[in-house]
Amino acid sequence: xxxxxxxxxxxxxxxxxxxxxxxxxxxxxxxxxxxxxxxxxxxxxxxxxxxxxxxxxxxxxxxxxxxxxxxxxxxxxxxxxxxxxxxxxxxxxxxxxxxxxxxxxxxxxxxxxxxxxxxxxxxxxxxxxxxxxxxxxxxxxxxxxxxxxxxxxxxxxxxxxxxxxxxxxxxxxxxxxxxxxxxxxxxxxxxxxxxxxxxxxxxxxxxxxxxxxxxxxxxxxxxxxxxxxxxxxxxxxxxxxxxxxxxxxxxxxxxxxxxxxxxxxxxxxxxxxxxxxxxxxxxxxxxxxxxxxxxxxxxxxxxxxxxxxxxxxxxxxxxxxx
Numbered sequence: 001x002x003x004x005x006x007x008x009x010x011x012x013x014x015x016x017x018x019x020x021x022x023x024x025x026x027x028x029x030x031x032x033x034x035x036x037x038x039x040x041x042x043x044x045x046x047x048x049x050x051x052x053x054x055x056x057x058x059x060x061x062x063x064x065x066x067x068x069x070x071x072x073x074x075x076x077x078x079x080x081x082x083x084x085x086x087x088x089x090x091x092x093x094x095x096x097x098x099x100x101x102x103x104x105x106x107x108x109x110x111x112x113x114x115x116x117x118x119x120x121x122x123x124x125x126x127x128x129x130x131x132x133x134x135x136x137x138x139x140x141x142x143x144x145x146x147x148x149x150x151x152x153x154x155x156x157x158x159x160x161x162x163x164x165x166x167x168x169x170x171x172x173x174x175x176x177x178x179x180x181x182x183x184x185x186x187x188x189x190x191x192x193x194x195x196x197x198x199x200x201x202x203x204x205x206x207x208x209x210x211x212x213x214x215x216x217x218x219x220x221x222x223x224x225x226x227x228x229x230x231x232x233x234x235x236x237x238x239x240x241x242x243x244x245x246x247x248x249x250x251x252x253x254x255x256x257x258x259x260x261x262x263x264x265x266x267x268x269x270x271x272x273x274x275x276x277x278x279x280x281x282x283x284x285x286x287x288x289x290x291x292x293x294x295x296x297x298x299x300x301x302x303x304x305x306x307x308x309x310x311x312x313x314x315x316x317x318x319x320x321x322x
Contacts (some may be wrong), residue, residue: 056080056096057105061087065094065106069126071134076100081123081136081152093121093138093152095159097131109152109159116141121161123152125194125205133200135222137164137192137207147189149207149220151227164220165229166190166209190218190230194261196253201225204259204278206248214244217263217274219251219283233276234285235265245271250305250316257281258311262289262303262318271300273318279311291320 058065065084072078080096086108093109111119120141128134136152140161149164166188190209197203203222208215209230218230235246248263259278264271265286273289291299301320308314 054098054101054103056082056094057103058084058094059086059092059106059108062092062094062106062108067096068122068124068138069136071126071128073128073131077131078103079126079128079131079134081126081138083122090118091120091122093123093136093140093159093161095123095134095136095152107159109161111140111161112142112148112150112163114142114163116143116145120147121150122191124192127195127197127203129197129200129202133197135195135197135203135205137195137205139191147191147210149190149192149218149230151192151195151205151220151222162227164190164192164205164227166218167230167232192220193248194250196251196259197222198253198255198258202256204251204253204261206251206261206263208247208263213268215247217246217248217265217276217286219248219261219276231283233261233283235274236272236286236288244268246274248274248276249303252306252308252314253278254308254310254313258308259283260306260308260312260314260316262306262316264302264318266300270298271302273301273303273320275303275306275316277312289316295320 056065062084065082067080067082070078070080077099083091083093086092094106095109096106097104109121111121123136123138126134126136138150139147140150142148150161151164152159152161188209188211192205192207195203195205201224205220207218209218216232219233220230221228244267246265248261251259251261253259257280261276263274265274266272274286275289276286277284291301299320303316303318306314306316
């Protein structure tokens with residue numbers, strides 16, 4: 001357990017928030033008490049009983065790799081995803097699989113047909129109901145150099161990436177100020193941050209679409225092996241009349257049609273914890289997750305991860321700052 005005075009490093013992948021002294025914390029969505037926890041890093045085990053990490057064998061000419069997500073079953077059959085730099089200096093995605101501590105050479109992901117010369121593929125999350133039915137999500141750059149959300153799955157022995165459709169409303173960003181070049185895309189830019197698949201071909205993924213000065217949370221669902229067009233969950237209006245910085249960072253589905261997703265909503269000045277639940281295939285209205293007792297009224301917070309053992313029984317982690 002960490003102490004509340006620690007100032008842990010915060011990944012650049014987390015939603016932009018005006019935090020100052022972030023704290024790592026965990027809260028059960030069902031109402032259990034809060035606890036402080038230290039951040040951690042997880043290494044891929046060399047075998048079922050653990051051991052030193054194994055180095056990824058990249059495609060020929062590959063370098064500068066990073067593993068972003070792993071998923072293993074009880075028999076130590078594992079899949080890992082990430083990105084690497086190819087021989088031409090372009091960022092590509094990869095998938096690696098292993099069993100009993102023996103890892104195969106990583107396979108390069110085939111980017112979508114409209115990908116840029118440097119596709120900047122970034123695979124950020126993975127879910128494997130079985131080792132041969134894994135789904136990975138992330139982002140890539142298209143031929144217009146816009147960031148697009150993608151999903152990756154196995155097709156005839158090759159890992160193939162497909163773009164994920166945005167809702168029609170994504171073409172009409174809300175009117176809001178622009179806060180810097182990194183937040184001012186000329187067209188909507190989307191990314192998928194998390195995926196959960198309780199059964200083959202049955203998944204939910206979450207992320208956001210970015211506009212000049214604003215962002216909207218998005219949810220995608222896969223049913224029968226087909227991904228839907230993303231939709232925007234209903235966002236609470238507590239404490240903010242026009243939420244302009246919304247995102248979902250993590251999703252967990254203990255069974256088909258029953259999922260929980262977490263993230264943040266708010267504006268440039270302050271963010272609030274966000275939770276959205278799906279029950280029996282229907283997504284409900286998002287709810288605000290309250291910060292720990294004693295936090296000031298100006299506290300910003302964001303939920304970054306969630307895990308559910310059954311529908312409605314989940315724990316989430318994140319951070320908040322005074």
